[in-house]
Amino acid sequence: MAGRVRAIGLRLAQTVPVIIGVIVISFILTRALPGDPAVYFAGAMADEQSIQQVRETLGLDKPLVAQFFLYVGDLLQGDLGRSISTGQPVLTDLAMRLPASLELTLSALVLSCIIAIPLGVLAAVRQGSWIDHLCRVLVTAGVSLPTFFTGILLVYVFYYLLGWAPSPLGRLDFIYFEPPRVTGFYLIDSLIAGDLETFAATLRQLALPTITLALFTLAPIARMTRAAMLQALSSDYIRTARAAGLSRGKILFGYGLRNALLPVVTTLGMVFSFVLGANVLVEKVFAWPGIGSYAVEALVASDYAAVQGFVLAMAFLFVTLNLIIDLSYALIDPRIGFDTK
Amino acid sequence: MHTDRRHFLKLTAAAGGAAMTPFAWATRADAQGLETMVVASGQTINSLDLHRTGTNRASYQVAINCYDRLVGFGSRQLPTGEMSYDYDTIVPELAESWTISDDGLILTFTLKPDATFTDGSPVTAADVKWSFDRAVTVGGFPSTQMRAGGFFRPDQFEAVDDRTFVLRLDYPSKLSLPNLAVPVPFIINSAVAKANATEADPWAMEFLHTTTAGSGAYTVARWDQGQQIVYDRNDAWTGGPLPEIRRVIMREVPNNSTRRALVERGDVQVSFDIPDRDASELVDTVDVFSTPIENCIHCACLNTKFEPFQDPEVRKAIAHAIPYEAIFQSAAYGRGAPMWGGAAEIADTAWPRPFPYATDMDKARAHLEASSFASGFPVQMSISLDLASWMEPTALLIQESLGQLGITTTVERIPGANWRTVALVEKSLDFHLENFGGWLNTPDYYFFWAYQKDRLFNSSNYANEEVHELTDRALHMSMDDPEWAPMIKRMFEIVIDDLPRIPLYQPALNVAVNGASGYEFWFHRQLDPRRMTGA
Numbered sequence: 117m118a119g120r121v122r123a124i125g126l127r128l129a130q131t132v133p134v135i136i137g138v139i140v141i142s143f144i145l146t147r148a149l150p151g152d153p154a155v156y157f158a159g160a161m162a163d164e165q166s167i168q169q170v171r172e173t174l175g176l177d178k179p180l181v182a183q184f185f186l187y188v189g190d191l192l193q194g195d196l197g198r199s200i201s202t203g204q205p206v207l208t209d210l211a212m213r214l215p216a217s218l219e220l221t222l223s224a225l226v227l228s229c230i231i232a233i234p235l236g237v238l239a240a241v242r243q244g245s246w247i248d249h250l251c252r253v254l255v256t257a258g259v260s261l262p263t264f265f266t267g268i269l270l271v272y273v274f275y276y277l278l279g280w281a282p283s284p285l286g287r288l289d290f291i292y293f294e295p296p297r298v299t300g301f302y303l304i305d306s307l308i309a310g311d312l313e314t315f316a317a318t319l320r321q322l323a324l325p326t327i328t329l330a331l332f333t334l335a336p337i338a339r340m341t342r343a344a345m346l347q348a349l350s351s352d353y354i355r356t357a358r359a360a361g362l363s364r365g366k367i368l369f370g371y372g373l374r375n376a377l378l379p380v381v382t383t384l385g386m387v388f389s390f391v392l393g394a395n396v397l398v399e400k401v402f403a404w405p406g407i408g409s410y411a412v413e414a415l416v417a418s419d420y421a422a423v424q425g426f427v428l429a430m431a432f433l434f435v436t437l438n439l440i441i442d443l444s445y446a447l448i449d450p451r452i453g454f455d456t457k
Numbered sequence: 458m459h460t461d462r463r464h465f466l467k468l469t470a471a472a473g474g475a476a477m478t479p480f481a482w483a484t485r486a487d488a489q490g491l492e493t494m495v496v497a498s499g500q501t502i503n504s505l506d507l508h509r510t511g512t513n514r515a516s517y518q519v520a521i522n523c524y525d526r527l528v529g530f531g532s533r534q535l536p537t538g539e540m541s542y543d544y545d546t547i548v549p550e551l552a553e554s555w556t557i558s559d560d561g562l563i564l565t566f567t568l569k570p571d572a573t574f575t576d577g578s579p580v581t582a583a584d585v586k587w588s589f590d591r592a593v594t595v596g597g598f599p600s601t602q603m604r605a606g607g608f609f610r611p612d613q614f615e616a617v618d619d620r621t622f623v624l625r626l627d628y629p630s631k632l633s634l635p636n637l638a639v640p641v642p643f644i645i646n647s648a649v650a651k652a653n654a655t656e657a658d659p660w661a662m663e664f665l666h667t668t669t670a671g672s673g674a675y676t677v678a679r680w681d682q683g684q685q686i687v688y689d690r691n692d693a694w695t696g697g698p699l700p701e702i703r704r705v706i707m708r709e710v711p712n713n714s715t716r717r718a719l720v721e722r723g724d725v726q727v728s729f730d731i732p733d734r735d736a737s738e739l740v741d742t743v744d745v746f747s748t749p750i751e752n753c754i755h756c757a758c759l760n761t762k763f764e765p766f767q768d769p770e771v772r773k774a775i776a777h778a779i780p781y782e783a784i785f786q787s788a789a790y791g792r793g794a795p796m797w798g799g800a801a802e803i804a805d806t807a808w809p810r811p812f813p814y815a816t817d818m819d820k821a822r823a824h825l826e827a828s829s830f831a832s833g834f835p836v837q838m839s840i841s842l843d844l845a846s847w848m849e850p851t852a853l854l855i856q857e858s859l860g861q862l863g864i865t866t867t868v869e870r871i872p873g874a875n876w877r878t879v880a881l882v883e884k885s886l887d888f889h890l891e892n893f894g895g896w897l898n899t900p901d902y903y904f905f906w907a908y909q910k911d912r913l914f915n916s917s918n919y920a921n922e923e924v925h926e927l928t929d930r931a932l933h934m935s936m937d938d939p940e941w942a943p944m945i946k947r948m949f950e951i952v953i954d955d956l957p958r959i960p961l962y963q964p965a966l967n968v969a970v971n972g973a974s975g976y977e978f979w980f981h982r983q984l985d986p987r988r989m990t991g992a
Binding site: 149151156158163165166170174200202203204209212213268271272275276279283285286290402403405409413416418 | 512597600709718724
């Protein structure tokens with residue numbers, strides 16, 4: 117156990133240079149973007165005088181090196197700076213928007229795992245059967261339909277035509293107020309507050325965007341499960357297990373699936389990190405106040421602090437995610453030890 | 458700012474009790490009055506304080522709804538039957554009355570005796586003075602806009618006593634009074650603001666950024682940045698007739714298709730600033746208002762620094778070759794007002810006005826042959842990616858049409874963040890599209906920004922001494938002055954002949970309404986719910 121704690125500590129220490137690199141690169145890259153924030157925020161009518169005033173207010177008249185050290189100094193005190201376009205501290209923005217994105221992304225991943233993993237396993241076991249074809253069709257549809265298209269289609273059918281879904285107006289319909297904030301996840305917070313009505317309302321709002329994202333993320337997971345399962349089932353140890361007369365369930369799930377899970381978990385990690393930053397279009401369609409649209413709007417406005425904060429938050433998230441995935445490898449396959457690394 | 462759920466339900470219950478279940482407003486819209494109006498808008502509000510650096514256009518609505526100015530604009534019916542604010546009628550808001558000295562240099566305002574801020578304290582002339590000082594001092598857009606009315610320095614403003622405020626001008630100007638009715642010079646509760654000011658922040662920018670301290674028709678009940686702003690009516694409002702709608706919820710819905718579904722279903726009463734295409738398609742199902750934006754013209758601009766454009770025959774050839782009708786139909790879906798095919802004779806001072814050019818390839822060819830570039834020339838046409846929805850189809854149609862004359866154009870797409878610098882500051886684009894619109898609705902104000910030498914929106918580098926001088930003289934002169942109209946007509950005549958900017962069409966502000974009425978167009982292009990009512 118002590119060895120494992122030390123290994124995790126070591127792994128965390130390794131991330132420090134990565135984070136420093138991210139800070140430096142994001143600082144330089146945002147400054148290298150075309151466009152001048154002082155001009156942008158002074159407004160169209162501004163003259164030289166007012167642009168200069170804005171430049172001074174934003175601290176952009178100082179040399180780049182001085183700006184960098186000011187930024188790092190603030191960072192060390194836990195201050196990510198202030199976003200000019202939202203007018204709020206970046207930390208507040210991220211604390212508001214990251215849970216929104218995480219809640220949506222995680223629900224979508226849970227949903228797609230529930231569908232994709234059994235589907236992939238079945239497709240591998242009954243190769244060439246109708247279920248294999250269904251898997252193929254779903255996978256092809258999932259990757260080939262762009263998310264904003266699926267999103268708009270779902271809104272059209274289930275909200276506009278049928279009226280089953282609530283208005284696509286973000287995380288909660290406006291007659292509900294957000295539950296007292298504990299985690300930022302409305303589903304969890306409303307349960308903590310014991311407010312089942314808000315919980316149900318949150319769930320209704322989540323349904324369509326979750327399905328939209330799940331359709332998209334389902335494809336790689338199902339595909340990977342099928343491939344990994346096929347490989348596992350054709351390996352020597354399965355043949356041995358069959359020869360030894362083990363039960364079908366034991367072979368499939370005890371030996372087959374367990375060995376096939378490694379690549380699936382890896383894919384899951386990749387899909388998660390990709391979707392979290394890239395579901396801008398789904399966020400736009402469902403008016404979801406997520407982190408993707410925040411980052412895009414910040415980029416368009418050359419809002420340095422916001423872009424840097426976003427990149428940093430994502431970097432932290434990736435580091436944590438990789439750590440969790442590495443840990444779960446060791447759980448799935450005891451041969452992969454932490455201590456050896 | 459923080460209303461809890463129970464408090465909210467109690468409020469709405471008191472206000473009619475209809476908001477207890479989801480979708481309840483669908484039925485409520487059929488009722489006589491409208492208690493709660495829900496508005497979907499694609500824009501995001503980033504501050505409650507217009508004076509702050511970086512405050513975007515959507516946030517101007519807070520200054521309109523939650524604050525008062527000394528004066529406001531009346532309303533009038535447009536020839537199309539739609540309602541609009543009326544630039545020519547100045548009505549009292551916080552000021553009960555005002556006088557202008559004979560030389561036009563001193564404006565004296567008397568404040569309404571019963572005007573109070575939302576905390577109950579009376580509005581005094583000292584509050585007006587403090588707010589105006591703030592607007593001219595903080596820099597950026599508010600100070601620029603104040604200068605347009607002739608307000609430059611704090612020493613121009615004086616609080617004589619609690620109810621008398623005096624404004625001293627350096628020169629008389631017809632723009633001064635209307636410029637007091639634009640969103641910028643709003644009146645802040647200076648006692649509250651000062652109590653929250655610090656040495657580093659003497660104008661309480663941090664405090665007013667997230668809190669309002671005004672006397673306006675509504676107060677902010679809730680602001681969730683990036684999601685919604687909720688206004689509650691201020692029942693003690695003295696700035697005008699009490700609004701009928703008690704609660705206005707502005708929801709941010711970035712996607713156009715989603716907003717369209719919402720307004721068609723009647724789950725929102727207003728979808729604000731919708732694309733031309735949606736407007737043209739929604740006409741049959743909901744009420745659509747498409748008001749041409751005052752003093753705003755979409756133009757094709759010819760840079761005088763580019764050699765072929767220095768030849769007047771080339772400029773005329775292009776003005777005759779542009780496929781106006783096709784542009785109007787495919788870029789604007791017929792929303793707005795045509796700016797071509799006008800009368801040759803200048804009989805009035807209406808502006809924007811159709812120029813006397815129309816698509817005529819024979820005339821275009823004749824003009825080009827008469828020029829020193831008879832066989833055509835290559836030119837780069839630049840558009841802004843931020844405005845691609847109308848610039849892209851327009852550019853392609855112009856490209857195709859000019860190709861028939863032998864003028865080969867390549868379309869260059871410039872990122873929005875760069876556009877202002879290259880197009881307006883450096884003025885380095887040879888052939889480009891531009892869309893200036895002025896808040897103050899007079900032709901000379903447009904000329905000041907777009908035709909005078911070196912002005913920001915004169916992206917064509919146009920320089921004509923007579924136009925420059927006439928604009929200077931006309932800008933502050935009263936429109937009743939007998940000299941004014943002839944001067945304006947002469948200015949029209951020159952730029953119609955010189956053509957540094959070729960008007961294409963006047964764009965429209967499109968608003969879809971389902972279950973409410975009383976919509977009015979405002980020059981600031983924000984929704985003003987104060988005069989809206991139920992269906």
